[in-house]
Amino acid sequence: MAFLFFFVGLFFGSFFNVVIYRVPRDLSIVRPGSRCPACSTPIAWYGNIPLLSYLFLRGRCEACKAPIALRYPLVELSGGLIFLAGYLYGGLTLSAVDLILLLSTLFIVTWIDFTHMIIPWEVLVPAFLWRVFYNIRQGIIGERILSFLLFFALMWLIAFLGKAFYKKEAMGGGDIYYTAFLAFFIGWKNGIILLLTAALSAALIGYLYAFITRKNVRETMLPFGPFLSLGALIAYFWGDLLLAWYMGLFPPVG
Numbered sequence: 001m002a003f004l005f006f007f008v009g010l011f012f013g014s015f016f017n018v019v020i021y022r023v024p025r026d027l028s029i030v031r032p033g034s035r036c037p038a039c040s041t042p043i044a045w046y047g048n049i050p051l052l053s054y055l056f057l058r059g060r061c062e063a064c065k066a067p068i069a070l071r072y073p074l075v076e077l078s079g080g081l082i083f084l085a086g087y088l089y090g091g092l093t094l095s096a097v098d099l100i101l102l103l104s105t106l107f108i109v110t111w112i113d114f115t116h117m118i119i120p121w122e123v124l125v126p127a128f129l130w131r132v133f134y135n136i137r138q139g140i141i142g143e144r145i146l147s148f149l150l151f152f153a154l155m156w157l158i159a160f161l162g163k164a165f166y167k168k169e170a171m172g173g174g175d176i177y178y179t180a181f182l183a184f185f186i187g188w189k190n191g192i193i194l195l196l197t198a199a200l201s202a203a204l205i206g207y208l209y210a211f212i213t214r215k216n217v218r219e220t221m222l223p224f225g226p227f228l229s230l231g232a233l234i235a236y237f238w239g240d241l242l243l244a245w246y247m248g249l250f251p252p253v254g
């Protein structure tokens, strides 16, 4: 069963490749079928088998021999691993579906934001719709709608103050609705852990990056999406634990 999940995940990974390449370029994810980015020759069915085609074609386009980016087999493999992780975590339950949709979304958003500095809202839709269903089923839809609104307002406020303070766009609209989406997914308590983790790791990497490139830290622009993804991942698995630990640092007054 674990192998079946991995195998199905490879094909979803293949689809992630299409999404990662086409959505930021505003291209349809349905048409045309996959073709070589170098010579536009349509790719035959045997060229579309995840991982195997890459090995079989020795990493080159069959028609023009242009090298196929390593990104393709890597993303396919990631799809397989995400599905495997879902099965190992939840078995044949809805929590497996939940984790697979969360990890897939985090993965795609991180990749696109890292390469294009944007977070297209379209890629959030499948996981969002899933969570509308799942939150209703778990009886937590009211709390999650409030979480969504709260974090939308909070991020908007941070962006507004950031812009007023730094006199430039410190955070994009994508970061605002991505955080709201994540709060809808994991709830407002985990949302706090998410934001703290994202802000801390972004500051750490930002200073490190500025130090290595010898740039002024105020002039370095890093996409915030990957840090939000990291924060969401940590909050999803260890949010309760971190919150308990954090609250323990401040014993109740009185």
Ligand SMILES: [Zn+2]
Binding pocket: 036, 037, 038, 039, 040, 041, 061, 062, 063, 064, 065, 066
């Ligand atoms: Zn080609």
